[in-house]
Amino acid sequence: MNRVEELEENLAEVEERIAKACEVAGRSRDEVTLLAVTKTWPASDVEILYGLGLRNFAENRDQEAGAKVGQLRHLSEARWHMVGRLQRNKAKSVVDWADQVDSVDSVRLAEALARAARVRERTLDVLLQVSIDGDTSRGGVAVADVAELAGVITRSGDLILRGAMTVAPRTMEPSQAFQALASVVSRLRDDHPTAIHMSAGMSGDLEDAISHGSTCVRVGTALLGSRRLTSP
Ligand SMILES: *Cc1c(COP(=O)(O)O)cnc(C)c1O
Numbered sequence: 001m002n003r004v005e006e007l008e009e010n011l012a013e014v015e016e017r018i019a020k021a022c023e024v025a026g027r028s029r030d031e032v033t034l035l036a037v038t039k040t041w042p043a044s045d046v047e048i049l050y051g052l053g054l055r056n057f058a059e060n061r062d063q064e065a066g067a068k069v070g071q072l073r074h075l076s077e078a079r080w081h082m083v084g085r086l087q088r089n090k091a092k093s094v095v096d097w098a099d100q101v102d103s104v105d106s107v108r109l110a111e112a113l114a115r116a117a118r119v120r121e122r123t124l125d126v127l128l129q130v131s132i133d134g135d136t137s138r139g140g141v142a143v144a145d146v147a148e149l150a151g152v153i154t155r156s157g158d159l160i161l162r163g164a165m166t167v168a169p170r171t172m173e174p175s176q177a178f179q180a181l182a183s184v185v186s187r188l189r190d191d192h193p194t195a196i197h198m199s200a201g202m203s204g205d206l207e208d209a210i211s212h213g214s215t216c217v218r219v220g221t222a223l224l225g226s227r228r229l230t231s232p
Helices: 003-025 043-051 062-071 088-095 107-119 143-156 174-191 206-211
Strands: 033-037 056-059 079-082 100-104 124-131 159-165 197-199 216-219
Touching: 003 033, 003 043, 003 206, 043 062, 056 062, 062 079, 062 088, 088 107, 100 107, 100 159, 107 124, 107 143, 107 159, 124 143, 124 174, 143 159, 143 174, 159 174, 174 197, 174 206, 197 216, 206 216
Parallel strands: 033 056, 033 216, 056 079, 079 100, 100 124, 124 159, 159 197
Antiparallel strands: none
């Protein structure tokens, strides 16, 4: 089987899982975006997935992503997300390739991204990355600090708060983490009308996330296969 056939088959399986999960949850398929996590995979795989109809792609390392997106400027409808931990000194570079940063977890990072966006005379869509178990060493803002960070983002004028994301901690049942994120997002929506998105669910747990209201599933392995390189 060639790579096109392989990705086509994987995509069909993922699409079937998403459709089934939406049906079980009584939700419309349109409410859930499939974000293809293409980290460690070549630009040619992104071209194949684009050809199969996907438009939303995610990377987790600034340097790798900058190079890849640079080769893919002809995919004019592609929309790129940064989903990895981000150092403040990479803010300028990330704004050059990312349409949305899903991993904003500190006031200082938000301020650096806002400055970088202003210099480029653009706005930048962002999600708050929330640490559901409070272990912020692995990235994410503690639930108690969400409201303050959301306020900083909204007041900046350069960043547009689109919602929140989480990676389910290994120490917790995913469904518990997704339920906690759903309540964070529902509170955010009350104060910030643009903050409608809940990004949760990966290859292993997307059904669970959709049943808890996820509007964006981030899928790497189930679409592209096991990553040969480790991506921190
Ligand atoms: C790699 C990654 C994913 C995709 O994980 P899979 O288990 O390969 O689907 C999702 N979200 C984030 C933040 C990632 O870094």
